[in-house]
Amino acid sequence: MTTRHSQRLYMPMPLYSGAIITPSDSQSHYLISVLRLKDGADIRLFNENDGEFLAKIAMLSRKKIELHCTDQISPPQAEPDLTLVFAPIRRQRMETMIEKATELGVTRCAPVLTDYTQTPQVNLPRLNSIATEAAEQSGRLSIPDFDEPKRLQAFCQGLDGEAMIFCDEALAGDKAAHMLAFLELRASQRPSHILIGPEGGFSDQEKRFLLDQPNIHGVSLGARILRSDTASILALGLWQASLN
Amino acid sequence: MTTRHSQRLYMPMPLYSGAIITPSDSQSHYLISVLRLKDGADIRLFNENDGEFLAKIAMLSRKKIELHCTDQISPPQAEPDLTLVFAPIRRQRMETMIEKATELGVTRCAPVLTDYTQTPQVNLPRLNSIATEAAEQSGRLSIPDFDEPKRLQAFCQGLDGEAMIFCDEALAGDKAAHMLAFLELRASQRPSHILIGPEGGFSDQEKRFLLDQPNIHGVSLGARILRSDTASILALGLWQASLN
Incomplete structure (x- = not known):
């Protein structure tokens, strides 16, 4: 069956049997010049509202194509709410983090600025495009949302009592099983947040604030x-593994 | 206390109180020109046989230094045997994999060639240097060993009955808890091997072979x-988390 391995593309517009979709210029370029797909080739289109559809490529010219939606192959499916709250780190490592977080089912990414944040710049459009590609690759139907960066304390106050886990280096050496037990507890609570500090960890003041x-x-x-x-x-993998 | 954050360097030669160590040219360059450490600066040296020592830098010239070992701060400590058996993947992702595997305590890395391996080249010296840097960063005392690449089947036959876990895409969708339960069982067996396939997974023939x-x-x-x-x-994180 060709559907198993055919290319998946995220399409924000409504998808339904019979829909005719005009992909963006960069998607068209990718399909025609990178993948070298031909007239009539199969492809899969998806988004969080409509699920996933088979489609066929109709070449209009050497640079322009349409995608013709045929059958739905997956209905929309909600991800469990899971927010990755992260201090910006160096570009390549941050991109790895966002790619993996998307594969592991994160629904929202919230950058927070901490005392030891060394690279406060966050290129949200670039991270969004990495998350889109990771979603296309991994089989999920939605793309995580991205927040604008906030100060750590402001973000925490905005939690309004919702639960958040943070990875505390001071506890290193504790049985890792602690994490598992904790996550089993956590998994029953929604929505959930996991906070990852910058290289260099949190400042003493921040740790006191968090622990309070x-x-x-x-x-x-x-x-x-x-x-x-x-x-x-x-942390995200353990959280997901602790869900049933 | 300065020891908490001072630089760690892996030194393969014997370490003991009073030892005078001549670092390699590249380590000297790193200490002098990158970190800009001065005469008398503190540093930590470690290896798997001798543990970790404090040392002080003695500048001999603008390009040459000696390191004077003072007190032992950690005794040698054995890692639990854990081999990452992996099909080579694209360079950057493979390097990420080895860096993370080292942080997560892998003691041996064994590349295996599979039917869908697309990039059979493995630059072992380069991977070894990435593992060394990851060990220096993460606080562990040893560097994982690297095997020469082998065919998957040959590697498995060489296991001689020792246990190996492989991550089977065909089981995707099974409760992830399955993994946890399995790992708890596995953690009681030594040595342990975790096999990760290439992008594209294993061929049908390989899957049948593995399942047999x-x-x-x-x-x-x-x-x-x-x-x-x-x-x-x-997988490595779950394995480690399942150990007590």
């Missing part, structure tokens, strides 16, 4: 000091 | 298709 909040819980990710991107993948 | 081996066990990593580097981080 009754809805924010420090956990250990094991014996070692993990880089921010590694920590985010592991 | 009584010591090789397919597990699910959750509902989604994960990239090889994401899958490796999650």
Whole structure:
């Protein structure tokens, strides 16, 4: 069956059997010049509202195509709410983090500025495009939302009592099982937030602030000091694994 | 205390109180020109046989230094045996995989060539240098060993009955809890191997071969298709988290 391995593309416009879709210029370029797909080739289109559809490529010219939606192959499917709250880190590691977070089902990405944030710039359009590509690759139907950067304290106050986990280096060496037990508890609460600090961790003042909040819980990710991107993948993976 | 954040360097030669160490040219360059450390600066040196020592920098010239070992701050510490068996993937993703595997405590990295391996070249010296840097960063004392690449089947036959987990896409959608339960079982067995396939997965023939081996066990990593580097981080993290 060709549908298993055919290319998936995220399309924000309504998808339905019979819809005729005009892809963006960059998508057209990708389909024609990178993938070298021909007239009549199969493709899959998806978004969070309509699910996933088979489509066929209709070449209008050497640079212009239309996509003809045929059958729905997956209905829309809600992801469990999961927000990755992260301090911006160096570009390549931040991009890895967002790609992996998307694969692991994050529904929202919220950059927060901390005392030790060394690279406060966040290129949201670029991160959004990385998340889109990761969604296309991984089989999910939605793209995570991105917030504008906020100060850490302002973000936490905006939680309004919702639960957040943060990965606390001071707990390194605690049994990692602690994390699992904690996550089992957490998984029953929605929405959920996981906070990952910058390289260099949180300042003492920030740690005191975080530990003072009754809805924010420090956990250990094991014996070692993990880089921010590694920590985010592991924490999100454990959270997902703890869901049934 | 300065020891908490001072630079760590892996040194393969014997370390003991009073030892005088001549770092390699590239390490000297790094200490002098990149970190701009001065005469008398603190540094930490470690290896798997001797543990970790404090040392001080003695500048001999603008390009040449010696390191004077003072006190041992950690004794040697064995890592639990854990081999990452991986099909080579594109360079940058493979490097991410090795960096993260090192942070997560892998003791051996074994590249295997599979039917769908697209990039059979493995630059072992380069991967070794990435693993060394990751060890220096993460606080571990040893550097993982690297095997020469082998065919998958040859590697499996060489296991001689030792247990190996492989991440089986065909099980995607199974409760991820399956993985946790499995890992708890696995964690009691040594040595352990975790096999990660290439982008594109295993061929049907390889899957049949793997499933036919009584010591090789397919597990699910959750509902989604994960990239090889994401899958490796999650599987290794779950394995470590399941250890007490």
